[in-house]
Amino acid sequence: MNFQLSEEQQMLADSAKRFVRDNHDVEKHRQNKKLMPLDEATWAQFAELGWLAVPFAEEHGGLGMGPLETMVLLQELGEGLIMAPYIATVVLGGGFLRHASEAQQAETIPSLLEGGLQLAFAAEEYERVFTLENTAMKGDVQGGDVVLNGTKACVLNGDHADQLIVLARTAGQPGDKDGLSLFLVDANAEGIERIPHRTVDGRQGAEIRFSNVTVAEAARIGELDQGYDIARAVLLEGLLALSAECAGSLAVLLRDTVEYSKTRKQFGLPIGKFQALQFRMADMFIAMEQTRSLLMAATMKLAEGHDDAAKAVHAMKAQLGRAGRKIGQEAIQIHGGMGMTDELNVGHFVKRLTAVDGLFGNADVHLMEMARSA
């Protein structure tokens, strides 16, 4: 067992730490929230720093790194609440591209690495509790083509993506793992309507409506009706990345709260001297450490391909949801009125954690998934 970062991983962490320190604070976050589309300059910097290349194979111009490096990078970026669509484009999008055909890869990866192409995974649907097999959106097989009809909800980066990875049901019923297929579709294809919206954490997403969108066989990722395994493998990495980012956010919330409790005085004492608050901050610390442990468990198990990797990822996402709630709520409460303002860090991190908990299945969903996975 070795929990130390390699030299290369440490360098990645250091560069991300520097980036956050030099570029990001609440004021910057507030400005970014107003931008539609997102801050292009940051994305270009990401490309320059090589971060977009992290999970891609060297033969594609990537760095050939894996889940460990993604975790290291995102934990640091999470501390800066950086809004760049890294998870949508690089982790999820890139994850799907690894399973794509050579032609699809050749067409997309080079421009993605340069920062010129953004992706989005269109999976969630309204009024359907998220699990991959619960997908209902229809893809009708017509000869070699598939015709997509239906609506995808809350698609991260969906407003800004150039290409969409669409999860649709080409056979069977919601609940069946068979019958799901994946397609790489031009986001501006005929029949696609995008309704952009903000999300509570200041990011951007979209509702995406498909009416008779015809996709050719060449646009499919993987086999027809056999998309589940690919989608699941990529989703696990996406959940890992989201959790890594949010573990960084937990750390900031705890740090800020402890700091505030040392300086804020009431009844002649720093409020951190009140045992009622001390014990709760101690519990926040414990919840954060438990999240970090599950994050490491999930990352290493996934990177090393252990049989129970999926279970660990579900445990981690569930823990993230629960710890995020607890730590977020306590952080606001202990900050008193200040915690309720847009001015402080606290609220922005809390909103990020709240949004992420709901995304791709909340804590309850993942506890059930954990219970079900072997």
Next chain:
Amino acid sequence: MDLRVPEQEKAFREEVRTFLEESLTPEIREAGKMVTSVFAPVKEAMAWQKILNQKGWAAPHWPKEYGGTGWSVTQRAIFAEELVRAETPPLVPMGLHMCGPCLIGCGTEEQQNEYLPKILNGEHFWCQGYSEPGSGSDLASLKTFAEKDGDDYIINGTKIWTTYAHYANKMFALVRTNKDGKPQQGITFLLLDMDLPGITIEPIVGLDEVTEQCQVFFDNVRVPQANRVGAENDGWTVAKYLLTFERGGQEYAPGLNVQLEKIRLMAEKQQTVQGPMSQDPLWQHKFASVSADVLALEFTEMRIKSALSAGKDPGALSSMTKILGTELLQKVTELRIDTLGAQAAIWQPQALVPGAEQPVIGPEYALTAMPHYLNSRACSIYGGSNEVQRGIIAKAVLGL
């Protein structure tokens, strides 16, 4: 002990229902449905107060001679329940529930004649100037200073978290008039106009990106001594009297029940692979757990009301309902976003403004869930934080 409802109370409930049915305008109803806070959109809330006032029902809890209704405790509870059930916008409480009762108890006759009618008809819109940047839970440490000058006081300092100061034309404030001795003993209760020279109001943006609170600055603001309620340096007594109204007599259970019913309907719409979420045992367990707590609170509140109508002082029990009510409200708003998953994260505050033509993205019933969740984090902070309330119970009830 008996739970059956007497006939005359049933008739009263009918009367209230009919009135609500007939007098709620579509705009007021819509505003009531959009509420994500204990405060409603101001314009509609004030319009609703006017309608209630014409009927003589704006302040049922006031004594009849001052414009109240003379209803029994039970009738008031029925009325409050029906308002909540019809999802009317809550009335702004600072005048009707705080300043008004306080003036009835501690004000002079001139003050009562001058202010009470205008509180009822909405001409005076009050805000509460207590908290300061350095004084929150420890309110007695407040520093805003009022210095005597002829017939006036001259005020310097700042107030913060003043809810709706940007709408208010009146403030009731606590100011320091004596810097020596025990901090509680040098505080004075004053009424003042918000448009006086020397007052500046700076809005504060909240987590939900809405401005409910403000910071108010006083730079040599001149207020006549006649605007003092109670004796000089005796403002703490007046404030404590007011506080029994701010905290006591609040009912959370009826509103929580309405929210729970909404959540149950939402859960019927959300599909899992086994069918609607409302049939999922895990969800059912969570829902039942909160529902049991709400039922218990409902009866705790009834027990308190019963004690009140028997003329007893609920004392520290109001701390208990404050803790329970606010924490259950937070749990309910949490259950609601959990029932909605990612859909709850769609952020469209512009669609919450009454009369907005903005089409709603996603299911309409999801619109208020997230703003309400975020806003409700404040209710365990204001009105004396829940830590402070627990301290009161420990001391006053348990003798610790």
